[in-house]
Amino acid sequence: GMFKLTPEQQAELLRAAPETFRPAAGAWGRSGSTIVCLSSARVAMIRSLMRQAWEKARGPHPARRC
Template sequence: MTADDVRAVLLALEGVEEGAHMGHPDFRVGGRVFAGLLANDTVASVGLDPDTQAGLVEEAPTWFAPAAGAWGRQGWTRITLAGAPPELARAALEAAWRLARTRSPARPRRPKR
């Protein structure tokens, strides 16, 4: 998979918008970030539930790994795109989108002063 493949999959999903977060492309639904591209677009990061994350990490540890620290314990998962099985990567991207859609919309942020 490539970053362009990730973009194509995510932007084809209902309600997804691309933005930027901390200098990296991110993808949001309902105002909530649920995926992003990192490391010069060689890694995708997706917000999964911990059980889904565990299953992917067990099935394909070469390409799927928990994010560092508390983010990883909450389900955030790194996908190494080069060589990642497209069907598993697509399943992870879609699972993150479905999970994000179940959460309440993000609250509007106050403008910085």
């Protein structure tokens, strides 16, 4: 699998579980795209990463109207 995270999030994962995560090749990897070995990943970790990736893709919260 693959997640598009921030480079900081990616670095944290690579330190925590190098057997499960690796950067994607080239510029994609340098910008935070992270390959996940799903067979060695914990379900709770994948769930958390899905949320983080979704929040990154969504961007900032839109302004509320009164």
